[in-house]
Amino acid sequence: MLERAAAATCLAIEGLTKRFGGFYAVNDLQLEVATGDIHALIGPNGAGKTTFFNLVTGVLPADSGEIQFEGVPMLDTRASRRTLKGIARTFQNIRLFPHLTVLETVMIGEHCRLFPSVWQSFRAAALQPPFVEARQERVMRTSALTLLEFFGLVDKRDAKASDLPYGDQRRLEMARALATQPRLLLLDEPAAGMNPHETEVLDELITRIRDRGVTIILVEHDMRLVMEISDRVTVLNFGTKIAEGNPKEIQRNPAVIEAYLGEDVQL
């Protein structure tokens, strides 16, 4: 545990605020995520967890505050540039590309690593002779297959993404996000809609992703999963942090119990 305490900060959030009209979805949020942690973000529905993800990945602009990723301020950076810098995410309501195959979906994630600029990708497209598979395509295909193997989807590589069963779609989203080679991965309810067996597999998957050197922020309602795998838990309510600590501390925290179960509950 000692080296973890000394570990560097991966993501630092300072006074982050996002309003929708008069409603504060995220309100003056402070948060620090240590490199190499699985950091869970929990809270009742509407607590601002998904909005927080949208702010960190640049899908939504923040009203005020500061987001620093590995010491670099991120707020003025476009979403695609943030992905290039190493932030990737999955979506709570699955957003795969319905007409692409499983393999192509993962290769989309790899695109930004091989072709950081449009000009490079255009040159690769225009200058290769037709009817031949380009070298970069082969590289992408090989590493995409490795990733699919990691997620157990390699047999379904030629299936359409929208034809996959729900659990597979969730894992494909994770594979696509990992294909961008992130150093910070934001998982938005990865266990939603999964059966207990799939959730158990997911447990192991997330830990293995962390072991590859990816810091993970996890939004999840499955408390068994959260308490089992996370190193640190932050509880949000009404867009602000109400508690933070390791899983054991959080389970005993009266503010958390109140937020989840209402006031005056005797446990």
Next chain:
Amino acid sequence: MFDGLMDNYTQSILIFMGINIVAAYSFFAPFKTGQVSIGQAGFMAVGAYASAVFTQKFGLPFIVSVPLAALIAGVVGVVIGFPALRIKGIYLLLLTLGFSEIIQVVVLSWDYVGGAQGYRNIPFNPRTLEWVVVIVVLLIFFFGRLERSSLGRAMDSIHQDETAAEVMGIDVVRIKLFAFGIGAGIAGVAGALYAHQATYIDSTTFNVMMSVEILTFVVVGGGITYWGPVVGAVALSLLPHFLRTLREWLQLMPVAWTDFYPMNKMYDFLYAFLDFENAKRLIAYGLILIVMMIVRPDGLITRDSLPRLSFKRWRPRHA
């Protein structure tokens, strides 16, 4: 190259078919990123007038004027593309429509390019058919290559879910702009070829109906794969001629078969109906569009139909 091979009539049919293929590809490029434009005729007008001015007023050869026209149309496309980035769907449609209307008014009121009298005496290019063949082949190669490339896949992903593509690190803004610019440039080529074939253009040549026709080519042929625009443009360009051939065949029918009621009435109706010269062509297109939307909304050529049509050895070998 094709001189002894065919008469002028056939040649002009093939040329306009080829120009339609080029125009269809100009719609296809931005459509691949999900941008629907009905301003492609406006970009064709830019290319046509630019190439006409370069050749007639500056005396440049076609080999210089046509690429220059494409470049100018492409630059105009990128300029139009910037505001187009922020808007989607029906609003983008209206923006491109507005652009092509503006172009029409500009050429109508600009005396340097003929104003209301139209642009006359544009140098005729006797080699247009060769030009068209080369350009269409190049376009098919380019879009075929694009489809098998990472950029093409990125464009598809933008079409399907823009936010997800952006979060996966795809540079949505630049790729959309690039696609819009490429499409406009290709439209410029189509317009330039048109100008040097027709030798006369005016503000009504490149009207909204032409844009709608271009859209119809891609919708009927299929906007998912790169063969779709070719198939759509070829089928719909040849359709009026085919219908008129039917009319000629009708005349071969022995008079005795139709010389009584109600056959004579039906004959007269069919004979009049099959005269698909200009405006009536659009009736046929409209009907086909409606039928296609019901029967095959993705167009004639979809991704599933390609492997069935292609030779196995042409497909890329999988690693």
